[in-house]
Amino acid sequence: RLNRVLQHEQGFADRFLPDDEAARALGRTCWEALVNPLVQSITSPDSSGISPLAWLLSKYLESMELPRRAMSHDDIFGSRVRRLTQLLVHVDPGDPDPDEARAAGCPQSCAEPGLSLSRWEGGEEQGGASQGCKSSSLWGILQCWRGVVQQQVQRFLQAAGQAPDLVERYCGLYQRLRRATEELFGQQASFVLALGQGFAGALQELSFLTTLHVSEQFARYLDRQIQDLHRAAGSAGPVQQLQQMLEPFIVFSGLELAHTFEHFYRHYLGDRLLAQGPSWLEGAVVEEIGQCFPSRFPQGMLSNLVESEELRQQFHLFQLQERDRQLLDL
Structure with a gap:
């Protein structure tokens, strides 16, 4: 009617x-x-x-x-x-x-x-x-959707918080609610924002010990995914998959969980850099979810690597110049 x-x-x-x-x-x-x-x-x-x-x-x-x-x-x-x-x-x-x-x-x-x-x-x-x-009416609907999402995530975390496939199921839940957001409200950014706020509200209520466990699970999952993308480097797949893979983690920004997540992420990042060296993929990941690192430790690690490489090249050129000077003196 x-x-x-x-x-x-x-x-x-x-x-x-x-x-x-x-x-x-x-x-x-x-x-x-x-x-x-x-x-x-x-x-x-x-x-x-x-x-x-x-x-x-x-x-x-x-x-x-x-x-x-x-x-x-x-x-x-x-x-x-x-x-x-x-x-x-x-x-x-x-x-x-x-x-x-x-x-x-x-x-x-x-x-x-x-x-x-x-x-x-x-x-x-x-x-x-x-x-x-x-x-005013849109605000009421936004708040309602945010509350529904938060309730869904709270129920999920209570049921699957200790499951070995926690992060895979978390990402599946995010994609399902993301799809429902578009089905119900169209391509409106305000409702996508409300979706993220609902996830953040549920994650914010986790206890300290649960936050530690969940953060480590998230960091370990990303470590596996990034290594898989490393192996697929050279194809169009990694570029297309990266943003979709990282979207469920952007909601960590501004939460206490972001600090523990950053702590575990930088340890896994250090292991990858030692094993595989720096790559464009690591920089792309940090650029995409950089707001989830409140202390900016991963950014600092990658920046130090770039600076170290520049100094190594400068030292190499210095050695060549010294060798050329010695040869001229012969």
Whole structure:
């Protein structure tokens, strides 16, 4: 019904309000009257501390873990949740599958693409609600998603904190929640940031001993991955894999965990440098996750290696000059 109201508003603006400023004013009014109260209602926690939107998002994540079946109840539920969240954050979800719409019991008008209050032409917003107008409602949804992510990560760490494949499963969880973020909210950087904040919030609550254990596991995992990329050097694979491999670790920035992670990482880095020598890959890794090293020890180690190599070359040239001078004296 909300979608149909927004379609009606957009049709009215297109037909009777050719002036962009008037269309934007109408869009702001509709957004403030319809969407803001709705978002405030569904993001307000009940007596148990869970908001309706948080419950929906948690159920959506649970449905992602279930095996897929053709046109199941979970598919219909997931489609409805995605269309709701995309509408609320101003993303046009596009045409749903007609069969899916019929299975959900929607009439043909409901199966039409959800229209938002903004009109996009040439990549610029032509009308409807502005970013500032929807900032309060968007903030509520952002905080809700952050809380859902934090709860998911907390449950994972409680269940798998001592597992030997902790980091592999952690990276899998990050990729799953990253994919869910895009499915639910589109390519909006603010929701990716909320995703990282949710991970950081859960990691921040670990005990000191657990933090030590987890940090060492993370550093050891990266050591194995970097060595594998070393062996694959020369192909396009390492360059393409590097950023995706390191993205789950960027959330360490600013946490106490970053200090212990840096401590273990620099020891593994030292072993790699002694065994394999410096390489562009080590520099690329440090550049990508450098914010996770509060004391900048890895950066200092690589910088010292570069300086040492320059001094070695200068000494080599000095030796050649001395030898040439001795030969001239003969």
